[in-house]
Every structure is written in C-alpha cells, then in structure tokens.
Amino acid sequence: MNEPKVTIPLKRFLLIAQCPEAWQELDLYVFRDEAVTFYVGQSQLAFARV
Helix, strand or coil: CCCCCCCCCHHHHHCCCCCCHHHCCCCEEEEECCCCEEEEEECCCHHHHC
C-alpha cells in the first residue's frame, strides 16, 4: 500500500501560510534530519497542530 507522504525542509514548511489541500488528510508528522528523529506527532490536521 502506498501511503501519501510529504518531505520538505523544516525552514520551507515554516514559511507555508496555509495548509495545501493535498495535506489535509495527513495526520502523522515527523521532524528529523538524516540521523536523528527530533519529534513525532499525530493530529486530526497535523498542519494546524505544528
């Protein structure tokens, strides 16, 4: 099963003012770099939660 996902740099994410429609169904989020996971969360609308 191919689950939808979005991968972008945190700096770019922070500049997005409104949640893109395609992201509104996504409810899990992870902040990480190549080696370390900083934070994992879940929300009904993850974009608004972050």
